[in-house]
Amino acid sequence: MRYDxxxxxxxxxxHALNGSQxxxxxxxxxxxxxxxxxxxxxxxxxxxxxxxxxxxxxxPDSFFGHDRxxxxxxxxxxxxDLGYHGAAEKLSQESGYEVESSAVGxxxxxVLQGDWQRAEELLLGSEPPDGGGGVSIHSGDHRGLKLIDxxxxxxxxxxxxxxxxxxxxxxxxxxxxxxVLQRDLTPLxxxxxxxxxxLSMLIGDSTTDQLKDxxxxxxxxxxxxxxxxxxxxxxxAPSVMIPKHRLAVLLDQVKQNQxxxxxxxxxxSSPSLFSDHLCDRSQFPLRTVLExxxxxxxxxxxxxxxxxxxxxxxxxxxxxxxxxxxxxxxxYRLTEHTDHVAALAWSPDDSKLITCSHDKTARLWDMxxxxxxxxxxxxxxxxxxxxxxxxxQAFVTGSLxxxxxxxxxxxxxxxxxxxxxxxxxxxxEISPDGKRLVVVSSQCQIVFYNFETxxxxxxxxxxxxxxxxxxxxxxxxxxxxxxxxxxxxxxxDTAETVKRFLGQQQGEFVIRSCFGGADQNLVLSGSEDSRxxxxxxxxxxxxxxxxxxxxxxxxxxxAWNPAHPCMFASGGDDRKVRM
Numbered sequence: 001m002r003y004d005x006x007x008x009x010x011x012x013x014x015h016a017l018n019g020s021q022x023x024x025x026x027x028x029x030x031x032x033x034x035x036x037x038x039x040x041x042x043x044x045x046x047x048x049x050x051x052x053x054x055x056x057x058x059x060p061d062s063f064f065g066h067d068r069x070x071x072x073x074x075x076x077x078x079x080x081d082l083g084y085h086g087a088a089e090k091l092s093q094e095s096g097y098e099v100e101s102s103a104v105g106x107x108x109x110x111v112l113q114g115d116w117q118r119a120e121e122l123l124l125g126s127e128p129p130d131g132g133g134g135v136s137i138h139s140g141d142h143r144g145l146k147l148i149d150x151x152x153x154x155x156x157x158x159x160x161x162x163x164x165x166x167x168x169x170x171x172x173x174x175x176x177x178x179x180v181l182q183r184d185l186t187p188l189x190x191x192x193x194x195x196x197x198x199l200s201m202l203i204g205d206s207t208t209d210q211l212k213d214x215x216x217x218x219x220x221x222x223x224x225x226x227x228x229x230x231x232x233x234x235x236x237a238p239s240v241m242i243p244k245h246r247l248a249v250l251l252d253q254v255k256q257n258q259x260x261x262x263x264x265x266x267x268x269s270s271p272s273l274f275s276d277h278l279c280d281r282s283q284f285p286l287r288t289v290l291e292x293x294x295x296x297x298x299x300x301x302x303x304x305x306x307x308x309x310x311x312x313x314x315x316x317x318x319x320x321x322x323x324x325x326x327x328x329x330x331x332y333r334l335t336e337h338t339d340h341v342a343a344l345a346w347s348p349d350d351s352k353l354i355t356c357s358h359d360k361t362a363r364l365w366d367m368x369x370x371x372x373x374x375x376x377x378x379x380x381x382x383x384x385x386x387x388x389x390x391x392x393q394a395f396v397t398g399s400l401x402x403x404x405x406x407x408x409x410x411x412x413x414x415x416x417x418x419x420x421x422x423x424x425x426x427x428x429e430i431s432p433d434g435k436r437l438v439v440v441s442s443q444c445q446i447v448f449y450n451f452e453t454x455x456x457x458x459x460x461x462x463x464x465x466x467x468x469x470x471x472x473x474x475x476x477x478x479x480x481x482x483x484x485x486x487x488x489x490x491x492x493d494t495a496e497t498v499k500r501f502l503g504q505q506q507g508e509f510v511i512r513s514c515f516g517g518a519d520q521n522l523v524l525s526g527s528e529d530s531r532x533x534x535x536x537x538x539x540x541x542x543x544x545x546x547x548x549x550x551x552x553x554x555x556x557x558x559a560w561n562p563a564h565p566c567m568f569a570s571g572g573d574d575r576k577v578r579m
Contacts, residue, residue, distance in 0.1 A: 070239075072097045078247040103145060104241050111229045114220060116164040123160075123232060124153055151235035158188045163228050165199060167220045169211055174203055259521060260538040266517050266565050285566045286544060290328060292577040294321055299571025300510070300556050301343050305350040308563025310367070312353055313577050314341035315556070320355050322367070325561065328579070332370035336363055343427070345386040345395065352411070354395055356383040362397045364411065374413045378404075385427045389451070390434040398425030398439065406439060408454075417454050423447070426510070427468050431475040436492060438478050440466035446480060448492065458495060462488075468512040473520055481506060481513050487525055489537070499540045501525070504533040509554050516560035516568055524568065526555030532570055550574040 063071045072095045079088035080099075092098060103122055110119035125144030147153070161184045168177035181199060189196050205211040208219070218224055233241055243249065251273060258277040264284045271277035297316025304311050310331065314320040320334040320341055339359035346353055352373070353365045362383045364374035376383075381401035388395045394416060399405045406419040406428070423441035430437050430451055437449040446460040446469070464484035471478050477498070478490045485506045489499040504511070504527035513525035516534070523535045530551040534544040548555040553573030561567040570578050 069097055073099050073242060074247045074250075077242055077245075081245055081248065100241055104236075107145065108229060111232065112225050114164075114167060114225065116160055120157060120160050123156060123236075146237040146240045147235050148237055154188045156232060156235055158185060159228060159231060161185050161188070162199065163224065166202070166211070166215060166217055166224075169202060169205070170208055170219055178203065259519075260536075263536050263541060263543045266522070284544075285568060286546065288578045290579040292323065292328060292579070293575065294330060295571075295575045295577065297340075297575060298553075298556065298573045299575065299577055301341065301512070302557045302559045302569055302571045302577065303344045303346060304559055304561045304563075304569070305346050305367075306348065306562060307350055308561045308567075310350070311559075311569060311577075312344045312346070313571060314344055314355060315571065316340055318357075318359075320344070320353075320365075322353075322370070325564075325567075332367075334363075334365055334370065334372070336372050336375075337361070339382075342382070343385050345388055347388050347395075348390055348392045352392075354386040354388070354397075356386050356397065358382040360399075362386060364395075364413075374411075376409060376413060378407060378415070385425055385439075387428050387430045387437070389430055390432060396428055396430065396437060398428045400424045400426075400442070419449070419454070421447075426466060427512075429469050429471045429478075431471045431492070432473055433475040435475065436471075438469050438471060438492075440469045440480060442466070446478075446490075448495075460490070460495060467506070467510045470514055472515060479513055479515060479523060481511050481525065483507055487513055487523065489523070499537070501533075501535045501540060501542075503535075503542045503545065504531070505529045510556065511554065512557040514558050514560055514568075516558075518565035522560075524558045524560065526558050526570060526572070528554045530555060530572065532558060548572060549576055549578065 061068050072091070076088045076092050076095075076097065077099050079085070079091065107119060107122040110116075110122055121144070123144050161180060165177050165180045165185060168174075168180060181196075181203075185199065186196060202211055202215055205214060211217070212219055238246075254273075255271050255277070258271055262277055262279050264279040264281050266279060266284055292313075295313060295315060295317060296319065299313055300315035302311065302313045304325070309325055311323045311325055311328075312320060313323070318335070318337045318339060318341065320332075320337070321330060322332040322334070323329065324331050334353075334355065337355065337357040337359050339357050341355050341357045343356035344353060346367075351367055353367050354362055355365065356362045360377065360379050360381060360383060362376040362379075363372055364376075365371065366373050376397060379397065379399040381399050383397055383399050385398035386395055392411075394408055394410055396406065396408050398407075401424065404418040405421045405423070405425045407415055408417040410416055421439075423439075423443050423445050426440050426442045428437060428439040435451060436457070437451040439447045439449070441447070442465055444462045444465050446462060446466060448457045448459065449455065450457050462480070462482055464482040464486070466480050466482050468481040469478055471492075476492055478492060480488045480490060482488065483506055485502070485504060487501040487504070488497045489501070490496065491498050501523055504525050506528055509528060511526050511528070513523060515537070516522035516524045517537075521537050523537050525533050526548065527533055530547070530549050530553055532544075532546040532548040532555055533542060534546070535542050548570050549572030555570050555572045557571045559569050561569075567579065572578075
């Protein structure tokens, strides 16, 4: 299919804590929390962000090149994560190491119990009394917990004071809340800072529900204190407050490192920790096992259903073919279109299919019966793209020309939203998490929309025309084909190109790529030289070049079966679909 010939390391997560939810002031040696370890016999001792021993530590300080204390503390934490509390306590007693100091447990308690002055003192320290007298909670140094180098102390104070302010408003104490706003919060931000304006406007809320709604906050009895603890803990040095489930995270990194170096990685199960991981090339789908020849024209579009049980193909002909993938018998031939069918999209539950045609219509089909349910004839020019919302209740269509080239529809055909666009829509896709709509145009543009607000977030101007977009299952990356024989992997949040895949040929025609492999660790693309190219996604290595279809001609589209790690399909100008 030719182009449209137009002008050219955190310490926590939002809902998870580094430890128990309510740790007592004097804790047993091993508590039920993730990091819930204190000193022996539940007694605290004056330490400065340190860890006291209850017995002499045996052996050298090094463990096969690793710090012995770090390894032991990680093991204690992991034993608690696994539920082996007795073993964790025994290891702590025998080694003399603790997961964390008593000050960390006290800090956690203070946040969860809403003791904001105590929390601030434990985290950031307190000014010594005049003359240096008095007793400090940190052995007289008044410096608080050890923080990471990039920690912003004023920002940490602001977060604590904000929680205090909101809880005062929730508790019906607006007068005290105003004092906190003026005396504590305002000095921490520049004049006319929008966050201060937003906080001050909350004073006018007449009900608790209004307060929570306007502040996007669930109250003292909700998850707000736990989220605050998670946010604050990100600024505490990991040596003081070990990130939650740290050993599991490290083991996962080991696995991912092995996978990134395994060129033919394609198993459906996770690699074992007992041996080094390496997949055999012979287990990779490298040869054609079946050829489907029912298409009446060039194959331009192809997509497996999400459950992998059906395959839809279309292209130069006016019909759409639906195959069952266990026997590859033809289930349906959809024949209502009157011109080329350039795009397909399965609904999230695979019960419906959208087809987009050069006859200026998009059609919605029932995939249980093969019947046409709906005809969208709004567009005045060829319809080139479609994408489903994750809930399956709406879909987007895109067109090359017209005043409204991008439209959101309900499944009964009513328009929900129309974007004002100045570019020709070549392809589009909605992220699996439902947060973004990504659109590529035939004019070198990629546009990222917030799908929840429908507002444009940002756009990228590429150095060549774009023909295809695919979003990774984790909604973090997009894969884009370009007419200069490059495929770019782009980070959605940073807008940075993280990988370029080279080798395939593309200049004049629309070529569609896809993610592949059991965990999307591969990138596949057709090519104008009749071949299929396969790369390792993480390191960008071209691992295979397969003779795809009869030359001369293009391999226009490739699709990987999401439910079968050893099956993919390709469609070409030779009117064939190869498995």
